[in-house]
Amino acid sequence: METSGNPIIKHKYTSDPTAVDHDDKVYLYTGHDEAPPGTEDYVMNKWLCFSSSDLIYWEEHQGLLKATDFVWAEGGAFASKVIKRHGKFFWYVAVNHQTIKGSAIGVAESSEPAAKFKDAIGAALINRELIILQT
Known part of the structure; x- marks a missing residue:
């Protein structure tokens, strides 16, 4: 797929990008807004990944x-x-x-930047209850 200019991803609504460089490629990870027209x-349920060797x-x-x-x-796939x-x-x-009411932070892991990620610990790293206990 060729995309150039701004925004670089034009065929899907994306948000909150983060990038990693690996083996002469840039991997761009984003949220994906799937809200229907109107x-x-x-409506964000998943994240997306794009890679490029030349941007x-x-x-x-x-x-x-x-x-x-x-x-x-x-559910709710927010910033990452x-x-x-x-x-x-x-x-x-x-x-x-x-x-637990509210959002939580999770962590998933993969051995490759563009392979399937899996929950690394089977529980939230941080949740609202942990934050309340610390204050």
């Missing part, structure tokens, strides 16, 4: 991570950050918690 709200041509990598891949989450550490890729995300 909707005055965000002109971008390839989409589908199905890497959605909010419900965290069994403890009920991907980091590379010790040969793995960690995707930190904000999602709606299933049993």
Whole structure:
């Protein structure tokens, strides 16, 4: 797929980008707003990934991570950050918690930047109850 200019991703609504460089490529991770036409709200259930070796041509990598891949989450794919550490890729995300009111932070991991990510710990890293206990 060729996209150039601003915005670089034109065929889907994206938000909150974060990028990682790996093996001479840039991997761009974004939220994906899927709100139907006429909707005055965000509908974000998954994140997207695109890669480029020249920042002109971008390839989409589908199905890497959605909010419900965290069994403890009920949905809501909000802002995220991907980091590379010790040969793995960690995707930190904000999602709606299933049993605790409010959002929570989860982390998913993958051995490749454009491969399927899985919940790294099976629970929220941070949730509203933890924050309240700390104050």
